[in-house]
Amino acid sequence: MGIEVRPLGVRCNIGCQYCYQNPQRDAGNVARRYDVPAILRVLAADPRPFSLFGGEALLVPLADLERLWAFGLERHGGNTVQTNGTLIGDEHVAAFKRYKVRVGVSIDGPGELNDARWAGTLARTRELTQKTESAIARLLAEGLPVSLIVTLHRGNATADKLPRMHAWLADLAARGLRAARLHTLEVDDPAVGARYALDADENVAALRSFAALERRVPALKLDVFTDMKQMLRGRDARAGCVFRACDSYTTAAVSGVEGDGQSSNCGRTNKDGVDFTKADRAGYERYVALHRTPQRDGGCKDCRFFLMCKGHCPGTAIDGDWRNRSEHCEVHKRLFVDAEDELRAAGELPLSLHPLRARVEAGMLAAWARGDNPTVESVVRDVVANGTGAKEHVPGDMRFVRLSWVSEAARRLWLPRLERVRRALVELPPAAIPRCCAGAEELRDPVWRWRPPVGESELVCEPLLSPLLGRLGLRVLEHAACSPGCAASLAAAQERLEGLRARDAEAAEWLTAALAWPIRWSALHGIAEVKTPVFKLCHDSEDSPQRHAFVRAGAAWPETAAQGNRAPFRAPPRRLMSDAPRHLRGLEHAARRRLPVLSERTDESPAAAPPIAWERLVAPQDDGHDTAVILRLADARFPGREQARAQALAAAEVRVCEGRVAVRHVGERCPRAPDYEHGPLADPGLEQALALLRRWPAAARQLPQIVHTLSPMVPAARPTARWPELRGSASTSQSSQFGVLWVTTYDPAATAQALVHELAHNKLFALGLELEGSGRLITNPVDQLFVSPIRTDRKRPMSAVFHAQYSFMHVTALDLAMLAGETDPAMRAYLAGLLRRNVERMAAGQREIAAHVQTDADGAIFVAAFLDWTAQVLADGRRALAEHDRGG
Template sequence: MGIEVRPLGVRCNIGCQYCYQNPQRDAGNVARRYDVPAILRALEADPRPFSLFGGEALMVPLADLERLWAFGLGRHGGNTVQTNGTLIGEDHVAAFKRYKVRVGVSIDGPGELNDARWAGTPARTRELTQRTEAAIARLLAEGLPVSLIVTLHRGNATADKLPRMHAWLTDLAARGLRAARLHTLEVDDPAVGARYALDADENVAALRSFAALERQVPALKLDVFTDMRQMLRGRDARAGCVFRACDSYTTAAVTGIEGDGHSSNCGRTNKDGVDFTKADRAGYERYVALHRTPQRDGGCKDCRFFLMCKGHCPGTAIAGDWRNRSEHCDVHKRLFVDLEHELRAAGELPLSLHPLRPRVEAAMLAAWTRGDNPTVESALRAVMAEKTCSEEHVLKDMPRFVRVSWVSDAARRIWEPRLERVRRALQELGPVEAPQCCVEGGPLRDPVWRWRPPAGETVLTCAPLLSPLLARLGVRVLDHAVCSPTCAASLAAAEERVVALRLRDAEAAEWLLAMLSWPTRWSALHGIAEVKTPVFKLCHDSEDSPGCHAFVRAGDGWPEAGAQGTRPPFRAPARRLVSDAPRHLRGLAHAEGRARLPVLASAPAIAWDRLAAPQDDGHDAAVIVRLAAARFPQLDAARAEALAAAEVRVCDGRVAVRHVGERCPRAPDYEHGPLADPGLEQALRLLARWPAAARQLPQIVHTISPMRAAARPTARWPELRGSASTSQSSQFGVLWVTTHDPAATAQALVHEMAHNKLFALGLELESSARLIKNPLDRLYVSPIRTDRKRPMSAVFHAQYSFMHVTALDVAMLAGETDRDMRDYLAGLLRRNVERMEAGRREIAEHVETDADGAVFVAAFLDWTAQVLEAGHRALAEHGRGG
């Protein structure tokens, strides 16, 4: 464990496509200058050895590098530098010898296998790769200690490329290379993941091939296998940080010292592009939460490798959320199983299979609850020495905690004293009696849960005086949990308290109101809440939740020292400064490998069988929302803008009803319709008869744009039956729909919602980046548009969307008591059952899929059969006079 000295922060001379530091570059948080005396003062205060790091460390002039290395030689007897190797010259080699510098080189392979370390053009990239290869050869020839960091991706670790990688490493080992670190790809940009990310099977195959290589070339040690063997033996004192419990707020394995001397965390945790300072104390709540969270929800419960892996690096967590386990979980498990067999064959009993493992887990959990992070080795010794301990440490609740990390030292200097003064002033005022409406419901760990945040992300609209988002930090006007965002009694009490606060401390009152008006994002997952503002983030214990629940406020104020980042609540540049730049996009276009749909590399392996139909637990909606956010980066902003601009909202205020576009997309036959239409409200009541779909609608749809037939603008059901609707992937989450016929409008809502779900999965009407692989020039009979044949992607869209309609028909008919309406609904159902029977046969006979699509389509066809069977039963009951 040590220090990374980053004089120029993340500044670099090349543009690695997948670099985990790109979010900082995208936000413009790149250093331009540094202060060597300030860096040296920070190093003098810390006894640990350090490594020069970047970005690219060798962009620092050699004279300044030598000042730092002279300190390292005198203090620690040697130095370390991590570099891409492109800038190493004769003077550097001489300095490496003079100051005993161990050189780590980041390179992904020889020649074109290193193209992901992009330099703007293929020719320039290959030229710099040649320089790096030459530098490695020179350093090995000089007898200098060299190690490599190699990231595995589609450019260097697919089956066709592995033989060359093996030959290259074998040759380097013959020249004196002794160590290499293999990284599975961490991706923060879905477009990068589409081009470079290996799937779990490919990662496992590649890593197994390197394990075989290590056996063939015993002089070369590949750290991942060494670490995993040692973890299975319970010997983790010297294991890499990814196998040790890491707190993303303090990252004990890495302390960064930036160019101005301030302390920072490991850059792998900077998903927002903000280089947060270290929290004042470490906390290991992540591991308590992972141990008690089912694996299906992103946790590690009942995994026998939990002690060895601990959910792995928070920088590779599912969905980029450190509260989840690693996205590479399946890869780690399969490799641990391989190494279990290896150790058993050698006569060793791995800790994963040891009868003492539950007790060691108990000891580690107890330590993490206290805020300690011992080695597994020490916990194992303690358990073996304690003969009487037999009970497992099972936590029923998360421990209480609150921890804060600031966006910068400057932000802390300004706002921490103000926070303290606000809290003190509020305490001196004394408590306010809660209205009776807010007393009911009992106490909560986190008052935000009184407002029942739904799964996914929701825009929070409430008076700032009632905001509970910063309550656990003491930044709240009222002490009680307010019953609702519109509680009039609490708002009146809050206004009175602010008046009293102004009389006591006018400045504190203004600071309080300012903080409550900032852009803020609150989210809760696995019993841990995280709240982000432009000047700090905090985490604290919260109510349990299997999925992520988030409230966001756009805010109407901005604080001094607020940070620029890549996503709310931070201010983002007009475009991502690196990931949207032509140079970077040229690299993506150049990248080898099959083009794939942008996916969240930090997302879990998708359970495709659970996306076939709306799930009662909301699982499919959560996946769809996550993939939609990756594929449509402006979605959150569009949702917030729509809700802010809408005078009419439905679905508990979560869906805007407003006109989108100067004219209706189906003009001239249709025009914009009335916003406040009882037909829409009736349609939503009918939709509520299918609860899973009703819950899903506001998570996927943010805007309903009413329309009406231009020729009969005042006609209503039953005079004019049926509906018309449309949606398009370029405006994800927007539906245009007629509202004159409530039942048909309800059908149209789920119909267009289903189209949007497929858009998020990468299945367009006339093309498919995933799932359906039938060539576009092959045409099939659509169950809906029977006038002409269509590509299988369009046929599947029709079947998928109208199966949602058919399932709704069954639910509407089951809940209807009016005889005329039952006759009408039965007619709708009968027509759809007939069409869906034909569509099912066409798809089952002709569909071609990829591996994910095979699972997805099979599950969809099973659901289709279930719904059609239910439809036949409903029609039979109706025919008998039901």
């Protein structure tokens, strides 16, 4: 256990693509100043040693670092700092020696293997990586203690990169490196996961290779393997925090001290982008719940490694929900089996196979239920010493309520107010229970009376009837209303509120304000979590294998409220880090490095996959050749594609294309917010658009094979008096969420256009052609700009120009098919207008591409065939327009 001092919070000089602190940066919760005396006062009151942390700790001026290190040297005899190493200079090295500073360096490998630690441009990234490597070499040469933290991902731990990683670590060990910590990638952003995440097999293969390296280089210790063996021996007193039943509300292993002296937790728990304070007490309900929850539902029931793993780090939990086990469960299991086999071969009986394991498990569960977290080692001693102990844990009625605040300022302001509200409510006589609300089943969490659905839904109710804060005593009525709109209960609530006003007018105002805040309530595995803009709490609830959530939009915003990334917090218009151009450039670079192998072998046959006929990828083919190629390459480039499809279809209440495409809202807001917002899921305009699309059968067949989700959207605001009828469409898609289209549905013909438009973009994404650059097919440098046929306000890279032309040629081909099958004169006139506009634009795009495109060998075939198809479609379009003009 230790203290992390973060004077500048998560502020950093680089932008690691996968950093678990990015949610805070996305929300704008980045420190700009700090108070050294305030930090020192907190450290003086705590006997534990501390480490300087970030963000990037060395952004703090050296003079202030020395003030902190001087205290650490005097109090603890030494210091620790964690850094990316890019800022280490001569003065830092001298200070490290003077104040006995142990230096932890975060780096993922040499040269390009460290590119995920992105610095805005490739040149700058490589430059800073070189500085980090030089700093490590210098520190080792001068005999300073150095350790590494290495995160494993596709940029450094695939089979082709591991030999270089091993050679690099072996070389550093020969120079004096003694310890490194290996992290499996924590994925908080699907776009990052798509680019960087290893699958379970790849993670296991990589970690096994490092275990072999540790055996070959005994001077180098990789903590994950040591910890696993010790856990199997029942010796966990010094194990890493991920094996020690971490409570996400208090994170005992990490006590953060922010720049103003405020306490905080491990940053891996800040999924909302809010740096919550520590709760007033620890709780271990997660582990009692995981033990009883089947593995198929995100729990750990019947896992023989539960005592050792305990569901692992809550920061890596499935779906980012700490109530689930780790998303890396399969990796941990297989590595524990390896360690288990190794111990057995050495004549040791692992605790996972020991006849006393059930008694030790029961002892740990009983302690967790009491709110204690002993070491496994101490429970083993008790069981062995006494020779007794329960063989299994009998679940009791575990009641708990724990609270954490968004800041100390929020606690100081609202805690006394809410306590005063509770006292005032207790002094009031209870309201009579209306007949319609009487006789209901007694529930520990009254929210369940309103039957929250699986997934997330909006709760519409009068604030005075809200039970969401009931476990804090913040509810007007002591009974649960029979429905969110119960008129009898509302009348009783209004009457009781008047009684509260008469007794304490301020308390009444604070109560009504709190009940009107935005609130998110969710329940999973018997644990409810309630979040407001000023605090969050967890409490016991009805057991549920799936997550149920209610969200109230709220009508009031409290003082001291925090900004975050999702409801109930106010989010900035865009994610300030993850949507920034410098971050997106890093994702594009990762995508280019991870292009699918074109001659990859199939799983079913040792023979090479069928060769690609590039000339047949231009337009949807009747025999499906292009679809098969696109899907094969998409599986290689976007390994989570099929899982995303299955999850989308399982979660969707509305489906189209014979049930093969989900219609659901993706993301809390549209990518084109604030101009667009989520639209209705059931809109006849979408079905009419799909009917029009079927006039081009090859495209209609291709759509549900490549696209798995349609997310409807509508304009956020429009002057209906001026434009009573909306025409046209808006749409978007992005390679980070392959197979997902956001599209308007109010104009069927334009919606059909938008569907094939975004379908075409997704096809190019699978081929490795991004909007702002490509490692395949189109080879024009991204700094060379050309005239786009669609975006005429500014010039764009050739990759973007080609995307525009390719997608709108699909639209133009659809226009032809829709016009050919239309008999209504008014609709024919509308479709002819769409076709005429696109023929003109595509002719200009054809000329620009033909004059300036540069390609590789495959691209030469692909682009030539595309230009031929373009010429044919434009010729057919001109003939169709001429016939229409003649009245045909």
